Amino acid sequence: MGHGGGGALSSELVQHIFAPAFGGDLLAGLADSAALTLGGTRLAFSTDSFVVRPLFFPGGSIGDLAVNGTVNDLAMSGARAAYLSCGFILEEGVEVPLVSRVAEALGAAARAAGVEVATGDTKVVEAGRGDGIYLNTAGIGLIPEGVDIRPQRAVPGDVVIVSGAIGVHGVAVMSVRDGLEFGVEVESDCAALGGLVEAMLAVTPDLHVLRDPTRGGLAAALNEIAVAATVGVVLREKAVPVPPPVANACAVLGLDPMYVANEGKLVAFVPRAHADAVLAAMREHPLGAEAAIIGECVETHPGMVVARTGLGGTRVVDLPVGEQLPRIC
Amino acid sequence: MGHGGGGALSSELVQHIFAPAFGGDLLAGLADSAALTLGGTRLAFSTDSFVVRPLFFPGGSIGDLAVNGTVNDLAMSGARAAYLSCGFILEEGVEVPLVSRVAEALGAAARAAGVEVATGDTKVVEAGRGDGIYLNTAGIGLIPEGVDIRPQRAVPGDVVIVSGAIGVHGVAVMSVRDGLEFGVEVESDCAALGGLVEAMLAVTPDLHVLRDPTRGGLAAALNEIAVAATVGVVLREKAVPVPPPVANACAVLGLDPMYVANEGKLVAFVPRAHADAVLAAMREHPLGAEAAIIGECVETHPGMVVARTGLGGTRVVDLPVGEQLPRIC
Structure with missing residues (x-):
């Protein structure tokens, strides 16, 4: 579990396995989001998966986290989030009304943050191979001129x-x-x-x-x-x-x-x-x-x-x- | 399981739950990737999660799929993929060498496709709440001038x-x-x-x-x-x-x-x-x-x-x- 905890074990995974395997300089930058240039436009790009338990908690839900987690990673480059992707991994047997409640929380959080959910995907795994709902979001946003935060x-x-x-x-x-x-x-x-x-x-x-x-x-x-x-x-x-x-x-x-x-x-x-x-x-x-x-x-x-x-x-x-x-x- | 199968049940989820909850016009476009404009640049943006079983199969692995699946979704807008994000959901107890092999396959596929893995995330769930490795990638790429494929x-x-x-x-x-x-x-x-x-x-x-x-x-x-x-x-x-x-x-x-x-x-x-x-x-x-x-x-x-x-x-x-x-x- 420690490798997902955001501490030294997570850092080892990135430094010793992912960064060498993937190559490139962006991952090595260790920022919450990558700053990159595409078609002359400076963009921030980031992703997070969400496995919070329980799915709803005082003050929010996995849907809120999935929006705000990625929006905030982009903001840490000075970028205002513009578009999000959203991937659901559903466990077989999860109730459709629960999926719906999470989707509605996610949509409301996106509207509050001023970001549009532009693209998505859903996969289903067998009961006992997931935990209700896992989410992933990725986001892109413009980095303003003259801003270099890292x-x-x-x-x-x-x-x-x-x-x-x-x-x-x-x-x-x-x-x-x-x-x-x-x-x-x-x-x-x-x-x-x-x-x-x-x-x-x-x-x-x-x-x-x-x-x-x-x-x-x-x-x-x-x-x-x-x-x-x-x-x-x-x-x-x-x-x-x-x-x-x-x-x-x-x-x-x-x-x-x-x-x-x-x-x-x-x-x-x-x-x-x-x-x-x-x-x-x-x-x-x-x-x-x-x-x-x-x-x-x-x-x-x-x-x-x-x-x-x-x-x-x-x-x-x-x-x-x-x-x-x-x-x- | 049918809701993840890409058929009528998947389509119902998108049309009756996700699209209304998220709002916006892009999801309703039903394309493999969203075509959007950011800072005057026309981009394609797409995501997929990967839950294939087994992780390695004749001719490929979940790492190859995670790259090619998203690269191909972008290509279906006419866009050449430029950057990928990559989110791992690891099941507690998965062997580090297996994670490493998947990461290496993913890195090799990315190099073959000419796309850079720019940003990533890792989460870990308890044994029995996942199935070794689930992956999500999102990708962005430039849509050439004059191309409108949908x-x-x-x-x-x-x-x-x-x-x-x-x-x-x-x-x-x-x-x-x-x-x-x-x-x-x-x-x-x-x-x-x-x-x-x-x-x-x-x-x-x-x-x-x-x-x-x-x-x-x-x-x-x-x-x-x-x-x-x-x-x-x-x-x-x-x-x-x-x-x-x-x-x-x-x-x-x-x-x-x-x-x-x-x-x-x-x-x-x-x-x-x-x-x-x-x-x-x-x-x-x-x-x-x-x-x-x-x-x-x-x-x-x-x-x-x-x-x-x-x-x-x-x-x-x-x-x-x-x-x-x-x-x-």
Whole structure:
């Protein structure tokens, strides 16, 4: 299960199996989406499969995730998603009304995000060879002129901003997981971030890095950026917004909110000169109202993320190895 | 299982559930790929999931299918595939060397087709919730100027050409299916059709319809075109190339080769004035060496496909309802 967790094992699969097998430079870029040029047009292109369990959870469903996950990957290149593909893998015996509910959730999420589902496919596998519904979406969007956002562009001095409270999606899904139900007043933060990114780009096209901290959470996202750009990251742990219900649920489950998935948050590396203005623009957007500066990019300890704890100490925030919360998206 | 078979049940899912839920006009176009405009560039965009069993079969693997299936869907718009996305859903416990072999097959097929794998994703599900490896690919490619190929463009008088022998992929996969193994000297025709389509477009950009007859076979492809364009199709049954081993295997299994999947064939609706030249160009291409004129498009019986049998009679070639051969791609 760990190879799907977004941590070190996932990264090994990509680096040691997929990248060598497929060749090419784009996969090696380690970004949430590939930036490419076709017919003179600069496009972002990305894909995600979705195997979340259960299919509906507080605040969303696999249909919402399938839209917002891919829309957000495109947004992390600065692109506004234009078109989505959608592939269903249905398990024999899944109820048609359930398929219909998921399709309707997906369609509603697409309309909310301003993206059109342009093409699709359906396959059916035998009962016991699937789990109700698996989804895949791929998306394409235009990258605006002058925008070059990718993990490699982080530089010492950049200010690290998170768009809001972390850990909410993972805790919301776990709260309704079979065998694990617990009462917690948390709804998934699942949302499309294209509009928030546009508001940030309106301040300056010179955002260095954007990342949506999904599987592996904020810790995985920051580690990947630190490695890709060969920079260090220093966090002020107290500045990272963690809602009390998330902190409590994590304490009970033995989880660290830094490693819990988010589906409607982003982390940005912004040149210091623009940081205050970008933060102000984020806070004016509904999806960035709780945006906060949580740290900075440094020259020391390249490839490593360090948190300054409330007690004045420091701790290393590792890339997770495997999967804390399987099938969270 | 029938809802994934490419026949009438699949079509119902799209028309009654997915198209209304997703909205938009592109899905309703019923083409193998969507033709869209982004930043002034005309693109084809398509997706397919792959659940073939077994993962390796005579003449190919799920990795070959995942590339060629999507490359061919793009080619059916006249587009040369440029970039692919690739999503793996792995079942817990699948051997890493098997994943590696599939990835290598996929990479080799991509290089052969001249397409780059630009972005990917991996998810892992518990043992018993998948079947080794499921794949999804989506692809984008440029549609050349002046090319407008889609099912709706079929008109009475068009000549119907098939690029070679039918039924080969389905029979090859079935010959190694658990519990059904039979000795047959047939390898899958799995191949990328972009080059063949380019050779045809070099004769004339005015090809009306292209379709790769995968699930549901030639019968499903022709029925979909007849319905989309409100035209009739008349086939000369004897002219449809069916290799003897395929005919024999189908006789034993109780299948009609017209309904068996192909993965390296296309059917074209070509204006009569260009038909001989297009056929000649196809025959000069390795993937079209056995191309044949198999019928024509007529005004009578719109929405219906009729075969003239060898005995001088006629029979209706229906859209298949469900699935003759589950999990063939």
